[in-house]
Amino acid sequence: MTAFFELSNVTKNFGGVQAVSSMSFSIAKGELTGLMGPNGAGKTTIFNLISGVYDPDEGSILFKGEDLVPLKTYQVTSRGIARTFQNLRLFQRSTVLENVMTSAQYHIHYTFAEGMTHLGRWRRKEKEIHEKSMDLLSRVGLADRAEQAAGTLPYGHQRRLEIARALALDPELLLLDEPAAGMNAEEVGSLNVLIRDIHRDFNLTTLVIEHHMDLVMEICPHIICMNFGAKIAEGTPDEIQNHPEVLRAYLGEEEVE
Amino acid sequence: MGTLLQQIINGLSLGSVYALIAVGYSLVYSILLFSNFAHGGFLVIGGYICYGILKTFGTNIWLAGGLSLAGAGIAAVLTERLAYRPIRERTNVTLYLLIASMGMSIVIENIFVIVAGGRFRALPPVIPTAPINFFGFATTSAFDLLSLVSAVVFLGALQLFLLKTRWGLAIRAAAYDLRTAGLMGVNVNRLISIVFFVAGALAAVGGIFLSVRYTLYPQLGAITIKAFVAAVIGGLGSLPGAVVGSLILGLAEMLTAGFISSQMRDLVVFSMLVITLLVKPTGLFGKSVSEKV
Amino acid sequence: MSGYTEGIIILLCINAIAAMGVSLLTGFTGIFSLGHAAYMALGAYTTAILTIQHGVHWFPAILCGGIVAVVVAYLIGVPTLRLLGDYYAIASIGLGEAIRLILENWQSVTRGARGYPGIDPYTTLPVAAGIFIVLAIGMFNLINSRFGRACKACRDDYIASSLLGFNTARIRVVSLMISAFYCGVAGALLGGFLSFIQPVMFDMLKSTELTAVVVFGGLGSMSGALLGTAVITLVTELFRPISQYRMLIYGAVLVIVMVIRPEGIMGNRELLSWIKAPFRRKA
Numbered sequence: 001m002t003a004f005f006e007l008s009n010v011t012k013n014f015g016g017v018q019a020v021s022s023m024s025f026s027i028a029k030g031e032l033t034g035l036m037g038p039n040g041a042g043k044t045t046i047f048n049l050i051s052g053v054y055d056p057d058e059g060s061i062l063f064k065g066e067d068l069v070p071l072k073t074y075q076v077t078s079r080g081i082a083r084t085f086q087n088l089r090l091f092q093r094s095t096v097l098e099n100v101m102t103s104a105q106y107h108i109h110y111t112f113a114e115g116m117t118h119l120g121r122w123r124r125k126e127k128e129i130h131e132k133s134m135d136l137l138s139r140v141g142l143a144d145r146a147e148q149a150a151g152t153l154p155y156g157h158q159r160r161l162e163i164a165r166a167l168a169l170d171p172e173l174l175l176l177d178e179p180a181a182g183m184n185a186e187e188v189g190s191l192n193v194l195i196r197d198i199h200r201d202f203n204l205t206t207l208v209i210e211h212h213m214d215l216v217m218e219i220c221p222h223i224i225c226m227n228f229g230a231k232i233a234e235g236t237p238d239e240i241q242n243h244p245e246v247l248r249a250y251l252g253e254e255e256v257e
Numbered sequence: 258m259g260t261l262l263q264q265i266i267n268g269l270s271l272g273s274v275y276a277l278i279a280v281g282y283s284l285v286y287s288i289l290l291f292s293n294f295a296h297g298g299f300l301v302i303g304g305y306i307c308y309g310i311l312k313t314f315g316t317n318i319w320l321a322g323g324l325s326l327a328g329a330g331i332a333a334v335l336t337e338r339l340a341y342r343p344i345r346e347r348t349n350v351t352l353y354l355l356i357a358s359m360g361m362s363i364v365i366e367n368i369f370v371i372v373a374g375g376r377f378r379a380l381p382p383v384i385p386t387a388p389i390n391f392f393g394f395a396t397t398s399a400f401d402l403l404s405l406v407s408a409v410v411f412l413g414a415l416q417l418f419l420l421k422t423r424w425g426l427a428i429r430a431a432a433y434d435l436r437t438a439g440l441m442g443v444n445v446n447r448l449i450s451i452v453f454f455v456a457g458a459l460a461a462v463g464g465i466f467l468s469v470r471y472t473l474y475p476q477l478g479a480i481t482i483k484a485f486v487a488a489v490i491g492g493l494g495s496l497p498g499a500v501v502g503s504l505i506l507g508l509a510e511m512l513t514a515g516f517i518s519s520q521m522r523d524l525v526v527f528s529m530l531v532i533t534l535l536v537k538p539t540g541l542f543g544k545s546v547s548e549k550v
Numbered sequence: 551m552s553g554y555t556e557g558i559i560i561l562l563c564i565n566a567i568a569a570m571g572v573s574l575l576t577g578f579t580g581i582f583s584l585g586h587a588a589y590m591a592l593g594a595y596t597t598a599i600l601t602i603q604h605g606v607h608w609f610p611a612i613l614c615g616g617i618v619a620v621v622v623a624y625l626i627g628v629p630t631l632r633l634l635g636d637y638y639a640i641a642s643i644g645l646g647e648a649i650r651l652i653l654e655n656w657q658s659v660t661r662g663a664r665g666y667p668g669i670d671p672y673t674t675l676p677v678a679a680g681i682f683i684v685l686a687i688g689m690f691n692l693i694n695s696r697f698g699r700a701c702k703a704c705r706d707d708y709i710a711s712s713l714l715g716f717n718t719a720r721i722r723v724v725s726l727m728i729s730a731f732y733c734g735v736a737g738a739l740l741g742g743f744l745s746f747i748q749p750v751m752f753d754m755l756k757s758t759e760l761t762a763v764v765v766f767g768g769l770g771s772m773s774g775a776l777l778g779t780a781v782i783t784l785v786t787e788l789f790r791p792i793s794q795y796r797m798l799i800y801g802a803v804l805v806i807v808m809v810i811r812p813e814g815i816m817g818n819r820e821l822l823s824w825i826k827a828p829f830r831r832k833a
Contacts, residue, residue: 051713053713072712074716082714085710091702098699102702102711103714106715109696115695115697116692117688117691118691118694126695129696165714169714169715290635292636292640339805340805344812350580353812354808355639356582356804356808357805360800360802360805361805363797363798363800364798364802366797367801368798370794370797370798371798486640486644489640520655523651527644527647527651530640530644534630534637534641538629538630538633538637
């Protein structure tokens with residue numbers, strides 16, 4: 001039986017630099033997996049390869065048995081994969097609500113003609129898009145800020161908004177890129193709860209990139225650790241915690257944090 | 258055979274003038290990633306300064322040419338300071354820069370319409386245009402040879418500047434990634450001013466040769482369309498691409514004029530643009546722009 | 551109503567239709583065009599040729615004018631708009647020039663540079679106003695629909711939108727096609743209004759004017775585009791005596807607006823947002 005999601009022997013070079021080398025791992029359906037590693041280990045490159053921003057030089061990326069490599073970014077989304085961004089990519093000038101509606105409309109269709117005339121299904125479907133978006137905003141705790149411009153939100157809220165926007169695509173696989181970056185300890189705590197809850201409630205398979213060891217250890221039962229573009233360890237938090245390679249990779253880094 | 262050789266020399270000569278314009282445009286594009294539509298204005302400024310000085314102070318082409326290059330360079334720097342820098346510093350939306358550059362292009366053109374009038378002016382005969390015979394094979398004009406040689410000299414000088422000087426190195430780094438160059442301690446604003454000065458001065462050289470070829474008038478800047486097309490054919494933002502694209506375009510134009518019909522020239526230019534965009538939109542030397550995610 | 555006032559109102563309607571087209575493309579989708587007058591020319595000439603040489607009724611002829619503009623927009627948009635960078639902007643200059651060359655040189659069909667006289671004056675006030683109202687309703691509805699949000703998403707973040715499942719290249723091409731349709735219809739109406747068209751009426755200055763109007767009114771505001779049209783059309787009429795400064799003023803307006811307030815008069819807000827607001831909450 002094929003795995004739900006499987007990366008096999010993926011390699012990516014930029015110029016002469018090998019950003020990812022022969023990376024392989026697989027994720028079972030419904031798992032909450034952490035991808036950790038020091039800064040510059042190649043974690044975000046993995047997300048960019050999965051979502052089609054870059055094409056790998058070698059290897060295949062299988063999702064439910066289909067190779068994602070030949071697909072364009074928007075086609076990857078259509079297969080049921082959604083992601084957030086390390087350096088937030090919200091629509092800054094639009095309101096919080098509009099940001100979510102922009103992706104909530106993905107599965108709620110009406111025709112172009114209905115949009116131009118505001119007849120037919122337009123009213124009903126727009127209402128659906130609106131309600132779905134408001135539900136998601138309540139879910140991440142931003143309902144009271146719906147009409148505010150997204151760019152004016154505090155940093156931690158912008159990260160939550162990105163999660164809501166990704167969830168609005170009804171993904172099966174959710175990729176979270178450093179969701180805790182720039183957050184204080186208290187915010188990280190509530191984010192942990194949020195990630196765990198949405199993972200369960202939305203029936204998701206989730207892959208979280210994080211370089212904070214603690215966050216990954218706390219919420220992810222399955223952890224992959226990478227350094228210099230290659231996998232150095234994989235297993236449960238306990239196994240990872242005592243893995244000599246992981247300790248070596250993080251030694252020195254932790255003091256800086 | 259003679260005509261063919263003659264048209265090839267003419268084509269290279271015209272192409273080399275396009276190259277002077279296209280290289281400056283591409284240089285700016287490679288750093289700021291927007292099409293500076295005011296680039297044609299610099300060419301017109303250079304042409305009118307040269308004309309004015311030749312008319313007023315006699316006929317020393319070296320002085321007039323030098324001042325014209327400096328004047329157009331300074332005008333380019335001022336354009337950047339007044340119109341682009343305030344936008345650059347506030348936002349990274351290149352659409353705003355495009356619109357401002359189109360505005361500057363109109364402003365420069367119409368200042369000359371109002372101040373100098375719409376008349377066509379001929380530069381005093383300071384550049385020799387006598388026919389030269391090539392060992393009995395072909396006849397071409399001294400002007401064509403001179404503009405070809407000048408273009409080679411100026412493009413060679415630019416190449417030396419980019420390869421051998423500290424600022425040249427900084428410019429090449431900035432073309433790779435402006436933000437990184439800034440982080441490496443390069444004074445980005447000064448770098449951009451230098452780039453605009455160089456682009457403006459090269460455009461002025463092109464402007465002087467074009468005013469000899471076609472006469473001088475405020476809308477002469479519209480000829481930069483050809484340089485834009487050449488830059489696309491060569492690959493937007495690539496300097497070797499701009500040169501090669503320009504030579505191809507110049508040759509195509511002159512061969513069409515020589516062997517088919519002079520009226521078809523522009524049609525050939527735009528067909529080449531269309532074919533490039535359909536077959537290889539990133540041009541001969543271009544790479545597709547990608548953004549860091 | 552005097553003939554002069556009526557003429558001004560018809561002209562306002564025509565300019566407003568074209569401005570809405572450019573606003574969708576530049577203001578809402580973030581694509582810069584230097585050749586939109588070419589789409590007006592296509593609409594105007596198609597309509598003139600169909601009505602005069604083929605005896606087609608003006609109404610279907612105007613629609614055909616719009617459709618020809620759409621087809622050309624598609625052909626140019628597909629190769630250029632899937633790329634990041636200024637490819638469409640440069641191609642649009644090429645389009646403007648190519649259309650001018652064709653109109654001037656294809657004498658047997660377009661009657662060349664001296665122009666095409668004798669067009670039926672079908673653009674009466676009710677026709678111009680009626681078409682304007684229908685197209686305006688369509689455009690305002692459109693920007694408040696899935697498609698409008700898609701355009702704005704592509705404008706604001708190309709990569710994020712493609713990862714939210716938008717086929718950004720297709721959205722940009724469709725936006726260009728709609729924009730070309732509006733300009734084509736505006737051109738067709740202009741032909742019927744003046745009874746005479748000439749290639750020089752659709753040169754780069756006209757394209758510039760269209761963009762200037764939209765920038766002045768506010769990028770990303772459809773009512774701003776209408777407001778900009780009203781202000782610039784009326785100001786142009788008032789300052790007809792000093793018309794040699796007109797282009798200088800257009801150019802300066804573009805630069806000054808970009809430097810001081812790039813979002814234009816209206817910003818990205820709509821004039822009627824306070825009317826729409828309660829409705830939207832219900833919807």
